[in-house]
Amino acid sequence: MRSPPVEPRRTQRAEAPKPETWPAWATAIAVLAILLAWSPTYVSHLLVVLGIYLLLAYSLNLVTGFGGLIVFCQAIFYGIGAYAYALSRLRTGAPGAQVEELLWTGNLGWVPGILLAGGVSALLAGGIGWICLRFRGDYFIFATLGFQMIVFVLLYNWLELTRGPFGIYGIARPSVLGWMAHEPWQYALLTGLWLLALLPPLFRLYRSPFGLSLAAMREDERAAKAMGIDTNAIAVRALAVAGGVAGVAGAIYAGYVTYIDPTSFSLRESIFILTLLLLGGGGNVKGPLAGSAVMLALPELLRFVGLPDAVAANVREIFYGALLAALMYWRPQGLAGATSIR
Amino acid sequence: MNLLLQLLANGLVNAAMFAVLAVGFGLVYRSGRVFHVAYGGAFVLAAFLFHSLVTVAGFGLWSSGAVTIALGALAGWAMEAGFYGPFFRRRTTPGAVMVASLGLGIVIENGLALIYGDEARTIPSPGLAESVALGPVRWSMIQLAQLLVCGVLLTILAGASRTRLFRVVRAMGENAELLQVHGWRLARYRATVFALSGGLVAVPACLVMVDVGLDVHMGMGYLLLAAVAVLAGGVMRMSGWMLGGLLLAMLQSIVVWRFSARWMDLVAFGLLVVILLSRREGLLGIRKRAEEI
Numbered sequence: 195m196r197s198p199p200v201e202p203r204r205t206q207r208a209e210a211p212k213p214e215t216w217p218a219w220a221t222a223i224a225v226l227a228i229l230l231a232w233s234p235t236y237v238s239h240l241l242v243v244l245g246i247y248l249l250l251a252y253s254l255n256l257v258t259g260f261g262g263l264i265v266f267c268q269a270i271f272y273g274i275g276a277y278a279y280a281l282s283r284l285r286t287g288a289p290g291a292q293v294e295e296l297l298w299t300g301n302l303g304w305v306p307g308i309l310l311a312g313g314v315s316a317l318l319a320g321g322i323g324w325i326c327l328r329f330r331g332d333y334f335i336f337a338t339l340g341f342q343m344i345v346f347v348l349l350y351n352w353l354e355l356t357r358g359p360f361g362i363y364g365i366a367r368p369s370v371l372g373w374m375a376h377e378p379w380q381y382a383l384l385t386g387l388w389l390l391a392l393l394p395p396l397f398r399l400y401r402s403p404f405g406l407s408l409a410a411m412r413e414d415e416r417a418a419k420a421m422g423i424d425t426n427a428i429a430v431r432a433l434a435v436a437g438g439v440a441g442v443a444g445a446i447y448a449g450y451v452t453y454i455d456p457t458s459f460s461l462r463e464s465i466f467i468l469t470l471l472l473l474g475g476g477g478n479v480k481g482p483l484a485g486s487a488v489m490l491a492l493p494e495l496l497r498f499v500g501l502p503d504a505v506a507a508n509v510r511e512i513f514y515g516a517l518l519a520a521l522m523y524w525r526p527q528g529l530a531g532a533t534s535i536r
Numbered sequence: 537m538n539l540l541l542q543l544l545a546n547g548l549v550n551a552a553m554f555a556v557l558a559v560g561f562g563l564v565y566r567s568g569r570v571f572h573v574a575y576g577g578a579f580v581l582a583a584f585l586f587h588s589l590v591t592v593a594g595f596g597l598w599s600s601g602a603v604t605i606a607l608g609a610l611a612g613w614a615m616e617a618g619f620y621g622p623f624f625r626r627r628t629t630p631g632a633v634m635v636a637s638l639g640l641g642i643v644i645e646n647g648l649a650l651i652y653g654d655e656a657r658t659i660p661s662p663g664l665a666e667s668v669a670l671g672p673v674r675w676s677m678i679q680l681a682q683l684l685v686c687g688v689l690l691t692i693l694a695g696a697s698r699t700r701l702f703r704v705v706r707a708m709g710e711n712a713e714l715l716q717v718h719g720w721r722l723a724r725y726r727a728t729v730f731a732l733s734g735g736l737v738a739v740p741a742c743l744v745m746v747d748v749g750l751d752v753h754m755g756m757g758y759l760l761l762a763a764v765a766v767l768a769g770g771v772m773r774m775s776g777w778m779l780g781g782l783l784l785a786m787l788q789s790i791v792v793w794r795f796s797a798r799w800m801d802l803v804a805f806g807l808l809v810v811i812l813l814s815r816r817e818g819l820l821g822i823r824k825r826a827e828e829i
Contacts, residue, residue, distance in 0.1 A: 344801070515640065
């Protein structure tokens with residue numbers, strides 16, 4: 195029997211000089227400043243969208259990148275967050291006649307509204323996870339897909355709760371102590387603040403014993419169980435956290451666009467979020483960032499190339515699809531990910 | 537009551553079509569353990585090939601259908617030769633193959649959208665809309681054609697389940713490597729299965745195209761139908777896939793009768809989750825030990 199090799203990795207890493215990251219950061223900030231000076235409205239809009247998708251990709255990363263569970267219902271956590279925020283703050287905005295038709299509307303403040311959105315989504319995600327985690331593999335994927343379809347039908351057809359395809363308009367904008375956001379750059383700033391509040395704890399979770407347990411479950415669930423990890427319990431918790439963060443993303447989205455309808459939270463959106471993560475790769479911090487940047491930059495690039503709008507959407511989708519297939523063949527861990535899916 | 541009978545009659549027609557769809561999906565899933573997401577793309581591809589053959593090339597409906605089935609089989613074979621086969625030889629994990637297949641489906645769907653646009657296409661066929669009354673229910677000619685074609689096909693498939701090909705399909709799903717060790721040409725059988733799946737999916741594709749028409753983005757819905765039928769009925773047996781198709785179609789009729797078509801997805805997926813929770817192997821599935829999966 196061979197003796198286990200001495201692990202030299204940690205000492206080697208300590209000796210190697212840590213690469214400086216500040217030039218990259220400085221370049222990024224400089225580029226951003228130039229872009230903002232060039233077209234503040236457009237770039238701010240892109241930043242808000244990027245911020246929302248970063249929240250979605252990083253939250254899904256906890257479950258799919260670390261836990262190794264492919265989830266096809268992230269869009270409903272996002273959507274439920276958006277609806278919870280919209281309804282709980284409707285009376286503070288410009289509700290119009292729709293208040294009479296709706297089962298429940300509230301007049302919460304901005305921060306309580308967002309926190310409520312996160313909480314409701316976290317509860318929903320935990321509940322769905324509790325049911326779906328009786329399965330693994332294809333069956334788990336299909337169970338989450340089933341809940342995506344079920345909740346979508348509810349959002350679309352339960353008119354008293356959501357007004358279905360008519361959507362909810364006049365959703366309250368973010369406002370703190372009498373000040374209200376109107377300009378895109380203000381939204382970009384507020385979105386940035388939420389990222390600052392949510393992402394560092396999430397990254398900490400990635401490195402914590404909890405994140406490592408999830409990674410152990412991904413690598414070999416039976417071994418993880420043998421080590422005393424209650425894999426079902428940690429996966430439910432991971433899903434609840436992912437759902438909560440996605441709910442906050444939904445709330446930011448609702449406050450930004452001020453009109454939502456269920457079509458923004460369909461199966462296609464779930465596939466898009468999953469593509470975002472798988473393209474960039476999961477299991478680390480770099481991957482989702484790379485994926486979100488590529489997926490969101492591509493349509494803008496195509497726009498600048500001058501493709502007519504009628505074909506641009508299809509060309510973009512073809513590119514995503516082909517890239518996804520090519521990555522799965524040559525680089526299943528994605529552009530910058532640490533792990534590949536099974 | 538007459539309405540219910542009529543809806544059940546419509547359900548029976550849909551059941552035959554869903555069952556054929558489910559068999560096409562199930563064959564690939566059962567044999568290669570490939571979650572063939574691009575099956576939806578194959579469905580739409582066949583439907584639009586058929587549309588072009590009828591409206592552009594000017595063939596008759598039946599001859600176009602036959603050519604479409606042949607082309608669908610060719611497309612299925614090409615998918616294995618050019619796409620799934622390389623993944624299989626590389627031993628890519630099932631999850632990654634599923635994601636790649638999703639990518640392929642997106643490429644097919646949007647490639648077709650570039651050619652045909654996003655609008656729904658139909659085939660004008662005045663003769664087929666006429667209906668005949670059989671007792672309390674009325675069948676349109678196209679419904680009768682759907683029932684007849686799919687019914688004959690399902691009978692043939694059920695009868696063929698003891699042939700060598702289908703036994704190899706089951707053996708592949710159990711242990712593909714052992715099959716190779718015994719000298720069976722695995723690559724050839726995989727290609728055959730994909731060609732068969734591509735040919736089968738072309739049948740409901742043509743029939744739906746003649747009946748109500750399609751747009752290029754509807755493949756996902758039909759893929760989900762097929763997958764739900766296979767999982768609910770039980771992955772292990774072809775009779776299970778067919779039963780799943782029947783169940784879904786009848787459920788659709790009953791939901792339309794009692795509630796409204798808009799709750800269909802909720803009922804179908806709710807039922808799937810309940811079935812999987814209570815009987816993971818599906819209604820007609822075969823229970824396995826954890827080590828065998």
